[in-house]
Amino acid sequence: MAPPHLALSAPSPWVLRFAALLPEGGTVLDVACGGGRHPRAMLGRGHAVTMVDKDTTHVADLADRAEVLTADLENGSPWPLAGRTFDGVVVTNYLFRPLFPHxxxxxxxxxxxxxxxxxxxxxxxxxxxxxxxxxxxxxxxTAFPGLQIVAYEAGIEGGQCGRKVVERICCVKVREPVELPG
Ligand SMILES: C[S@@+](CC[C@H](N)C(=O)[O-])C[C@H]1O[C@@H](n2cnc3c(N)ncnc32)[C@H](O)[C@@H]1O
Structure with missing residues (x-):
């Protein structure tokens, strides 16, 4: 059977909604990218994409169009993207709290x-x-001090295909109000 993350192929509507805040052609980092559903969507939107995961075999097909980094983010090694910044940072279905400051x-x-x-x-x-x-x-x-929260959701969702409890946020490194995507 395929690993659970490979069953996830459709991008999250939350990610797609707030991708509208990213500048045209801007850079995007996907952390713990799995099968690459969001890197693929971001490439489709014209972004320059970097992705990192401890297992990048499922995004090997993207290596000629994106930066694919293989790294264990939880083994105490230095953050592999130190000193680099991105117009968009995407994390879905992955949690390792020590990464929050990075x-x-x-x-x-x-x-x-x-x-x-x-x-x-x-x-x-x-x-x-x-x-x-x-x-x-x-x-x-409260996980990302210094960033301005644009939108947040928390609760139970899903129907016959399975219910789940999720939290989602979009926050930005700007001081002014931003135009909310529809
Ligand atoms: C549930 S999948 C989510 C994949 C993708 N973000 C998505 O939503 O489609 C979790 C991902 O976290 C990655 N992961 C788990 N532990 C990791 C670690 N220590 N370092 C880097 N990646 C890790 C797994 O390899 C897997 O691709």
Whole structure:
């Protein structure tokens, strides 16, 4: 059977909605990219894409069009993108809290962080159940000091195909109000 992340091929509507905030042709980093559903969508929108995962075999086909980095982000090695910034930073269905400051620092001035993952309560419906992989209620609201929150959602969603508990945020490194994408 395919690993769970490979079953996810459609981009998240949340990511697509807030991708509209990113400048045309801007740079995008996807952290823990899995099968590359968001890098693929971002390439389709004309962005210059960098992606990182400990297992990049499922995005090997993108290596001629994007920067594909293979790195274990949890083994104590230095953050592989130190000193680099991106117009968009995307993280979905992945949580490793020590990365929060690196994610924040990786957002360029004027850029956006788009994050969506499972939250506490999800254990009643399925995986992940490990608390270290589940956000605490409201956790994303305080995870990225210095970034301005544009939108946040938290709750249960899904129907017959399975319910889940999620938290999502989009925040930006700008001071002024931004035009909300529809
Ligand atoms: C559930 S998948 C999500 C994939 C993708 N973000 C998505 O939403 O389609 C989680 C991803 O995290 C990656 N991952 C897990 N532990 C990691 C680590 N220590 N370092 C880097 N990537 C890791 C896995 O290889 C997998 O691709």
């Amino acid at each position: 994610l924040c620092a990786a957002v360029a001035e004027g850029g956006a962080l788009i994050y969506e993952t499972f939250a506490r309560g999800n254990e009643q419906f399925g995986r992940p159940r490990n608390p270290s992989h589940l956000l605490e209620p409201g956790e994303l609201l």
